[in-house]
Structure formats: structure tokens, C-alpha cells
Amino acid sequence: MNKGMTAKGRATRQRIIVAAAMLTRDKGAAETTLDDVRAATATSKSQLFHYFPEGRSDILAAVAEYEAGQVLEAQQPHLGDLSTWESWQGWRQAVLDHYTELGQKCPLGSLTTELGKSSPQARSIATSLYDEWEAALVRGVEAVTSDGEEAVRRRARSILAAVQGGVVMLQGTGRTDYLDAALTAAISPLRPVTVSAE
Amino acid sequence: MNKGMTAKGRATRQRIIVAAAMLTRDKGAAETTLDDVRAATATSKSQLFHYFPEGRSDILAAVAEYEAGQVLEAQQPHLGDLSTWESWQGWRQAVLDHYTELGQKCPLGSLTTELGKSSPQARSIATSLYDEWEAALVRGVEAVTSDGEEAVRRRARSILAAVQGGVVMLQGTGRTDYLDAALTAAISPLRPVTVSAE
DNA sequence: ACCAGGATGGACCGCAAGGTCCAAAGAAGT
DNA sequence: ACTTCTTTGGACCTTGCGGTCCATCCTGGT
Incomplete structure (x- = not known):
């Protein structure tokens, strides 16, 4: 598992999950946008889709x-x-x-x-x-x-x-x-x- | 109450609420769009906003x-x-x-x-x-x-x-x-x- | 030092969905 | 019949947001 992913990459991925989880708890899944996650994690759109190819649903599943x-x-x-x-x-x-x-x-x-x-x-x-x-x-x-x-x-x-x-x-x-x-x-x-x- | 609203109007309003309630139960509030409600009730956008001036949130509250x-x-x-x-x-x-x-x-x-x-x-x-x-x-x-x-x-x-x-x-x-x-x-x-x- | 592959930035696109507006049709009172 | 208020239709606008793309930077191995 975690094929082709450096320690930094894994850390970023995890950061996204944790932040998204917090947002989801606060505002509910429906109200949590990718931009919210992006802002909360200081990442870019491309990273979100890099680590979660399926996009939003993928992130939510990880959460x-x-x-x-x-x-x-x-x-x-x-x-x-x-x-x-x-x-x-x-x-x-x-x-x-x-x-x-x-x-x-x-x-x-x-x-x-x-x-x-x-x-x-x-x-x-x-x-x-x-x-x-x-x-x-x-x-x-x-x-x-x-x-x-x-x-x-x-x-x-x-x-x-x-x-x-x-x-x-x-x-x-x-x-x-x-x-x-x-x-x-x-x-x-x-x-x-x-x-x-x- | 129900100021300036004919029997027909009240019926329409009620129809909207009931249909919206059903949609909400089926798909969840987040997934229920105004167009869904419109389609399910054979109404037009203007009616939705006529009976629920605040729009979507107003409908959801009524539901x-x-x-x-x-x-x-x-x-x-x-x-x-x-x-x-x-x-x-x-x-x-x-x-x-x-x-x-x-x-x-x-x-x-x-x-x-x-x-x-x-x-x-x-x-x-x-x-x-x-x-x-x-x-x-x-x-x-x-x-x-x-x-x-x-x-x-x-x-x-x-x-x-x-x-x-x-x-x-x-x-x-x-x-x-x-x-x-x-x-x-x-x-x-x-x-x-x-x-x-x- | 070099290079391949991963990590990152951010502009851009398309669409769905909420909301606005005006005009026409229908009711109800006089 | 005339007027006024309600009801209805539906075109149109705006924007938020998911998703795409490509260029650039970084890292790790040899």
C-alpha cells in the first residue's frame, strides 16, 4: 500500500483527512466544500485530487x-x-x-x-x-x-x-x-x- | 394568518410542503433541490418563492x-x-x-x-x-x-x-x-x- | 550532477442550483 | 363588466463549487 508516495505526501494526505473530518463535524458533510478543506489545510486543488482521485466523495469516504x-x-x-x-x-x-x-x-x-x-x-x-x-x-x-x-x-x-x-x-x-x-x-x-x- | 391567500393558494402551498417532505425523507435534505420539488409538484419556480419568500430554507423549515x-x-x-x-x-x-x-x-x-x-x-x-x-x-x-x-x-x-x-x-x-x-x-x-x- | 517521479500552485471550465423578474392568466369582490 | 389581488409560467441571471489541466518545484535514488 501507499505505493509511490513519500513521507511528505502521506503527511499531506493525512492532514487533509483530519482537517476535513473537523470541518465535517463542525458544519456537516453537506456544508463542507473542497475550498473549505483547501483553506484549512493550506493546500491546492490539485493536491486534493492528487491524493483523492475520485474527488470529494473520495475524501468523504476517507473521513x-x-x-x-x-x-x-x-x-x-x-x-x-x-x-x-x-x-x-x-x-x-x-x-x-x-x-x-x-x-x-x-x-x-x-x-x-x-x-x-x-x-x-x-x-x-x-x-x-x-x-x-x-x-x-x-x-x-x-x-x-x-x-x-x-x-x-x-x-x-x-x-x-x-x-x-x-x-x-x-x-x-x-x-x-x-x-x-x-x-x-x-x-x-x-x-x-x-x-x-x- | 394566511392573509391574502385563496383556498387554491393554500392547497398549492400544502402540496409543496408534502412533496418536499417526501423528497427530503427519500434523499435527504441536502440532496433535495428546488427543481426536484418543482417537478414533483408540477409548479413553477415563481410559486415556490411566492409561497416561501425566503426560498429554499423557508421550505425546509416548513417541512x-x-x-x-x-x-x-x-x-x-x-x-x-x-x-x-x-x-x-x-x-x-x-x-x-x-x-x-x-x-x-x-x-x-x-x-x-x-x-x-x-x-x-x-x-x-x-x-x-x-x-x-x-x-x-x-x-x-x-x-x-x-x-x-x-x-x-x-x-x-x-x-x-x-x-x-x-x-x-x-x-x-x-x-x-x-x-x-x-x-x-x-x-x-x-x-x-x-x-x-x- | 542528473533525472524520473512525486508534490504543489493556481488558472480555468462547466454546470447545477438558488434566486430574480416580468408578464400573463385566473379569482373574487363591486 | 371592470378592477384588483392572487396565482402561475418560465426565461434569465449569478454564483458557488466540483473537477480538469498544465506548468513548476521538490525529493530521492543512482
Whole structure:
């Protein structure tokens, strides 16, 4: 891979992706123009098309891939080890903190909603992201419950949906309350029975 | 209101809104052009600007308002009376059916994600929709639990987020499993303790 | 030192799409 | 029937933006 591309070239390419991702988060994919990207990266039109021959759609696809990686990375190391109730709580807090910090800017939203409709490859990126995410949650749910496979899967999906929903509401309203409530409610069935009740 | 507008005029205006809403659901707001709307409604450019002086953004705002109404309407009569566990189940099924039928086409997604970022008035429409929705859920949760106000509110928000999340996942993956799982999990704490356990 | 291939700059093109304008047709009141 | 306001048609303008092209500069290998 990266055939015929010097270190400088690769750096420029990466710079474009990162800047485009930021713009996309800020203004949405639809509002992000090639000129915006050009201005933000101090590059020329020809460079954009040099590194992304398909043009705009090519850049957006790269952004999608990049953002998909970021989404999971922001949840680490928690997402990788959800073996105890405490670790689930840690994960919950990490997600909450991350999106609180991001505020209105949501990578997933732009990708799924805006790109997903037109670009089929962006869709497949989103799908594989969800799959990976779900798999991690399934492992975690398995570790802390004794439910069957089907119940575990449903639980994991409800948690994933809770995150998505909370983020959507955050985007729409600017309030983190929804994400907080949704996350808390979604993982609370995983809490072990309290000792005092025993 | 509707000053200086004949019945015919109002009908045309409405036709434009409905058609634009359909296009927006299908292709997303960003991909919907005035010419598309024109073609779909058999109108002329001048009519578009006659009924929506601000142009495109004006139309999109009207669509937002229209769609917001539809969202709640699709949940009636269930949403209006969530006083029993059975009625909650009925509501859950109604939501599930409705979005299953819509498939990939989501009114909310386009509005919140695409319009919300640029148009402030679209945001306020979304916000008031959420408020109304949440209020209905709060009333329902209150009716079937004995929790305090704060807990009720959090529960309602988690349910609302579950719907949103499920719909996002439906859009992204095409599968209704997520919405199903999320809804089920979100309202299951409202289920009364089973008689057999008593 | 040379050269091939990559990196960069920026002028230029074409078109789609939002928006303007004026004139004609149709309704509604008197 | 006359007038006035609304409705409609569609030509036309403007511009933003994706995309092309070629000339120039730089870098790395021999």
C-alpha cells in the first residue's frame, strides 16, 4: 500500500483527512466544500485530487473511515474490557465525557445520516463499525450476566442504541441529560444484585 | 394568518410542503433541490418563492414543522394514554410498526442532523417536538410507577433516547432489531412485578 | 550532477442550483 | 363588466463549487 508516495505526501494526505473530518463535524458533510478543506489545510486543488482521485466523495469516504476509528478509540481501554460492573461504569463515564467534550459535533451523525444515503461505501464503513462495537458490548454483557446468547445480543443492542439515541438528543438539544439517562438505564440491568438485599 | 391567500393558494402551498417532505425523507435534505420539488409538484419556480419568500430554507423549515407533527401523530392514540403496562406495550408496537414501515426514511434524522446545524429555527422546532414528546412520556411513566419526579424524568428521557437510537441504527443498518431491543429494554422497568412472584 | 517521479500552485471550465423578474392568466369582490 | 389581488409560467441571471489541466518545484535514488 501507499505505493509511490513519500513521507511528505502521506503527511499531506493525512492532514487533509483530519482537517476535513473537523470541518465535517463542525458544519456537516453537506456544508463542507473542497475550498473549505483547501483553506484549512493550506493546500491546492490539485493536491486534493492528487491524493483523492475520485474527488470529494473520495475524501468523504476517507473521513468516514477515520472517524469510525476515532469512535472506538475514544472508548478505549474501557470497551476492551467490560468484565465487571465497575468497568461498565467506567466505560459509561468515558462515553459520557467524550461526547460532552465533543458537544454538538458528532462524527457518527454526519456519517450515517448524511453520507449513508448517497455513498454506499460510507454505509459499509458504518456497518462494520457498528458490528465491531456491538461485538465488544456482547463480550462485556456475556461477562457479567448468565443470560443466553439471544438475550445477551439484545441487551448489547439496546445499549448501543442508547448511546446513539443519547448522542442524537445531544445534537438536537445540546443537553447531555439524555445520554446520561439513556446510558444509565441501559446498563443498569447489568448491575449485580446489591449485597444488602441478600 | 394566511392573509391574502385563496383556498387554491393554500392547497398549492400544502402540496409543496408534502412533496418536499417526501423528497427530503427519500434523499435527504441536502440532496433535495428546488427543481426536484418543482417537478414533483408540477409548479413553477415563481410559486415556490411566492409561497416561501425566503426560498429554499423557508421550505425546509416548513417541512420540519410538518414532519414534527407527523412524528407525534404516528404514535397516537397510544402516546396520549400510557397509563397501563398494556398501553405501553401498545405504544411500543406502534412505534416499531411505524418505523418498520418507513424503513430507511427517517424524518427526524434529516431534520435534526442536516437542518439543525444551519437553520436555528429548525432546531427550535426539533426542540419543542422533543419537549412535547418527553412530556407525554413523563405522564405515562408517572402513571405506572411510584418513583419521584427526577427518576421519572430520567426514565422518560432514556425511553426517548432509546427510540432515537433505534431509529438511527435502523437508518444505518436497515435492521429493526436495534429499535426492537432498545424499546423493549427501555420500557421493561415499567412492567409491574409479575403476579406469580408475589 | 542528473533525472524520473512525486508534490504543489493556481488558472480555468462547466454546470447545477438558488434566486430574480416580468408578464400573463385566473379569482373574487363591486 | 371592470378592477384588483392572487396565482402561475418560465426565461434569465449569478454564483458557488466540483473537477480538469498544465506548468513548476521538490525529493530521492543512482
